[in-house]
Amino acid sequence: AQSVTQPDIHITVSEGASLELRCNYSYGATPYLFWYVQSPGQGLQLLLKYFSGDTLVQGIKGFEAEFKRSQSSFNLRKPSVHWSDAAEYFCAVGARGGKLIFGQGTELSVKP
Amino acid sequence: SQTIHQWPATLVQPVGSPLSLECTVEGTSNPNLYWYRQAAGRGLQLLFYSVGIGQISSEVPQNLSASRPQDRQFILSSKKLLLSDSGFYLCAWNPWTGGTEAFFGQGTRLTVV
Numbered sequence: 001a002q003s004v005t006q007p008d009i010h011i012t013v014s015e016g017a018s019l020e021l022r023c024n025y026s027y028g029a030t031p032y033l034f035w036y037v038q039s040p041g042q043g044l045q046l047l048l049k050y051f052s053g054d055t056l057v058q059g060i061k062g063f064e065a066e067f068k069r070s071q072s073s074f075n076l077r078k079p080s081v082h083w084s085d086a087a088e089y090f091c092a093v094g095a096r097g098g099k100l101i102f103g104q105g106t107e108l109s110v111k112p
Numbered sequence: 113s114q115t116i117h118q119w120p121a122t123l124v125q126p127v128g129s130p131l132s133l134e135c136t137v138e139g140t141s142n143p144n145l146y147w148y149r150q151a152a153g154r155g156l157q158l159l160f161y162s163v164g165i166g167q168i169s170s171e172v173p174q175n176l177s178a179s180r181p182q183d184r185q186f187i188l189s190s191k192k193l194l195l196s197d198s199g200f201y202l203c204a205w206n207p208w209t210g211g212t213e214a215f216f217g218q219g220t221r222l223t224v225v
Contacts, residue, residue, distance in 0.1 A: 104155035
């Protein structure tokens with residue numbers, strides 16, 4: 001069965017520091033992979049997606065993610081975090097029929 | 113362009129009362145439609161999805177039901193709410209062809225008291 005694991009429930013980083021959020025997936029075929037961000041009380045906004053091709057994908061707000069098939073990972077990175085990046089981040093894999101299977105989410109706090 | 117509307121934004125309901133949450137999509141035809149629930153610390157759980165009018169698939173057994181009376185309308189219902197139904201409910205859509213990201217509404221915060 002498809003599944004997504006985000007091992008870090010909560011991460012705190014200092015403003016200006018680099019960020020890496022981890023995501024591991026389980027899927028039988030080549031996956032469609034996504035990262036979403038959610039501000040408190042809001043819906044989800046797509047940050048970036050991987051379907052095929054270049055394994056390093058660029059997204060909005062300066063985020064990037066790298067697909068590593070050998071590690072079943074799709075980690076999200078940002079070189080310099082801004083206070084406005086504080087939010088909850090969800091990794092997801094696209095399953096049959098267009099459904100998305102989400103990880104548990106990682107809450108990001110940013111220290112000034 | 114496509115837009116998704118979900119209402120109400122917040123709702124406080126007593127235990128045992130009925131529920132109706134509505135979601136509509138504009139600017140596309142025959143979308144796949146989804147209801148997700150987000151409980152505190154538990155990520156997003158897919159509750160229902162629909163690939164067409166009257167076609168509903170349930171992902172988890174629960175106190176809720178879904179209906180799709182029109183192509184771009186998706187309704188989440190309950191006859192009698194339980195305390196455990198509290199949470200943040202999100203409607204989403206993607207094209208019927210699949211293989212793309214899903215687009216989410218702004219969510220409904222349901223508190224059952």
